[in-house]
Amino acid sequence: MSVIRVEEIEELEGGLMRVRIGPQHPISGQGTIIVTTDGEIVYEIDVDIGYSHRGIEKILENRTYLQGIVPMERMVMLDTSHVDMAYVRAIEELLGIEAPPRAQYIRTIILEMNRIISHTYALGLLAESTGWFPAFFLWTTGDREPFLELMEMLTGARWSYSFIIPGGVRADLPSGFKEKALKAIEYFRERLDVYMDAWMENALFEVRTRGVGVIPSSKAIEWGAAGPNLRASGVRYDTRKNEPYAAYGELDFKIAVETAGDAYARGAVRIQEMYISLDIIQQALENMPSGPIKVNVPQRVPPGEVYSRVESARGELGVYLVSDGTDKPYRVKISAPSFRNFFLLEMLPTIQEIKFADVPVLYMSFDPWFLDADR
Amino acid sequence: MYEDIINQLWSFIQDNLKFIFMITIFPGLAFIFIFVIFAVWFKRKYLARLMLRMGPVHAGKVLGWLQLIADAIKLIAKEFIIPRTTLKFLFFLLPILLPVIPACLVLLIPYAEDYIVFEAAGNGLLLFLAIATIYPVLSMLTGWVANNKFTIIGALRTIYMDVAAEIPMVIAVLGVVILTGSFDFVKIVEAQSKIWFIGPQILGFIVFIIGCLGMTERVPMDFPVAEPELILGVKTEYTGPLYLLMMEADFVNWLAWLLLLVTLYLGGYNGPDIFMNKTISGIFWVLVKLLVVMILLMTIEVTYARLRVDQAVRLGWRILIPLSLLNLVISILLRYYMPWMWGVG
Amino acid sequence: MEGLSEIKRILIEKFGDNIIEYKIVSPKRIIVKVKSEKVKDIASELKRLDFDMPVSAGGVDYIKKGIFEVFWIIWSSRYNVILILKTEISRDSPEVDSLVNIWKGVQKFERETWELMGINFKGHPKLKRLLLPEDWDYEKEGYPLRKDFSLKPYER
């Protein structure tokens, strides 16, 4: 196994140096951000992904539809149910069946709880990148526990549930889930107020994030931004409203939109989305219909192609499924939101002057997830 | 033939027993080591508590007090690596030198009326500031010697912070000198017997606190060691015992600046003497004030984000320097109109 | 719905036979299959018709028919509809024009397809290694996403 030698220090003109914020770095996660800088001003950012590329799209061609859920969920461990939902929605569209209403409501609850878990991770890391590591990052890590416990109670696993299957949901709500969930919502709502005070009024945090990495709405659309990064630039685009899936058609909720388009706005959009998710879960729990939770589904899916979209925590996750009638998918193309969010980070130095200390803040404000981009 | 040497030695010890005690026990080596271990332990427990978690517990079976000793032992027993691209002599010398600089600052501070190790003939404050400014230069050298991309950026930033935080702080300290009329620590503390200088010199106090955060690299101004961007800033390349010395130097530097803060603005050893003996109550008051200021700075460290380099330098030049100049004007007026308040007129 | 048929009319009368197939699958989905030489002009025409946000791009390997099918997925902010633009290229000379200067967001997707499937995008600024490990040589192991690449040797 050839260990890579120390790359030759390439001489860049103008005294620049290429700093690799590598896979082993407090902020970088499982990838490398190669920054060309002279110490303070950043001239070019290149994100080197692929460090956890497992070839999930090729593996899925080797698995049946039901088996494919497990490796596909490993793509983004933070909100696995959205990946699940996109894949299952594509299969259901090809089969032409519809999950029973009770299953739709249970699915909505899981999706929204997953969104909260993922957004707390994003906010914690954004605070950590501005140096506010001790308090905020660990508050959010701690406040995520009640939801993880609820998920464990419902599905048996803390992170990768594979609970949403073609045709409905694997099991019904256990007894006592509703009371526990309402208690957790109450606790988290008042914790969110604490975050709002700690977040909005923290002068130094605002100084570090306002006006940093501003993306106008035209550029956001042109570069294909996804999810909160798009809504933070003033574009009203939410797949839950455009193409309602699960039970979003019957529940009323609004979309959190900001216009500033900077790192602060992206954080604010995520906090408001958490408030909205709490309301959605409460509504879904209150008027939960009764009835069956599963419809039996044939092994073989009729041939055809379909593109299904789901609003995951990081943005619009699309699955382009081509099936050839057997029980294994012919081709699955997953358009991961983080893959597009990284592109924003690379394009930013072209429109705005960025400091070296801002790179982690920007990287965390887009909330990309290297595994999601690598697939 | 050996007897007279031993007798001489014995008489020498008896003459200045107090001086030897001061050097080795109280403000000397023992106090510094114990304070460093206590400060690191307290910081980890206090910050953990603010993060809603427990902090080290199992190391010493009660509140984890042995945790720091375990860390120190582990670091001593670690193998140290000398990167090939460094100057070996400097790579070893600098970490050893770093804790020494702030250690000798601790001896200049008066802990009670007659309890001061080195009088410095009336200008203790001047000597303190002179030695204290060597520390950033040395930490910049460690960054440069380690010859790693991140440490070089860290070294550059140490100079930025030095410029941004130190100049306004020295001007703020000038305010205190104008009020008391001398550089002598004892006179400064005597002048504060009626009212502590935090009252009249509130602007100077604010500038000093921010400068102190900068000099000791605490969170709002700690971009030389900014974890998210530069791995450990200046200390990245040091392993084992050298890292132990560097980490210790950080906290001794913190102790020195806190002691200066206590003597200049919070009235050194002034305070109702609870114990019969004056010196013991003096020492007691200095340590209590030290603890209070330490807790205050740690709380600031948890609740605020880190400033960017250019923002810190802009803060330093645009806001801190005018503030400290304004503080100079105020102290001149106070000195001219109410000299009796400060035991001078 | 009226917007969609109007788009169809503009495309058909401007490009006529180059559009092999124009399917409106549902009110939110359009599948357009075009000849591979005309891809660039049709794409710029779509851009003029306010199809501005690129969502994804990729390739499907139909080994039995001996063709690659390259697709771009575009969302339009005005009509709020997803359009899948598809072309077919032969397997032995996989070459197609890159649509980078029309939709900038497509750059990374095309780079990934080039790396995993071996489809050469003409005019792409940065066709470099992205996902695969450095010591991956195409002769010995081939392109992963092609159908003739089997996972058997990697099975532990």
Added chain:
Amino acid sequence: MSNKVEFKGILDKLPKPIRRIFEWGRSYSIWAIHYVTGCCSPEFMQVFGPRYDLERWGLLSQPSTRQCDALFFVGNVTRKMIRRAIRLYNQMPEPRYVVNIGICTISKGPFYDSYSVVRVEDYLPVDIYISGCPPKPEAIIYGALLLRKKILGEKVGGSKRD
């Protein structure tokens, strides 16, 4: 690379009680590198979080490799990542340990037929294996305690190292 001063031998020649002190010190302050490789990393963060707090045993995550003595493989390791991991392993000073979290690092787990995932065992000597996908925080804490026991010199399962 960097020429390392061979340091291990001196400590083993010390008499028993002094060596016990060093082992006690080492066992209570294991510093892991702030480095995650795969999809178990959210669980790794939860273990450092308020509820399951690894710092109770003095286990901190240090940013720089020079001060660390434990390399945690958290989740799947691909061919591209293992090359950097080997380089990290070489940078760490001598008394160093490797802990595998997640079945992907042990046996490629759900990606048994993936073309880029590798087993860590073929490249680096591993001390502790924690299985689970992702392992629950209690399992990770139990693995950390096993590592402590191993440092104290007690027998911990059959391991190739000693």
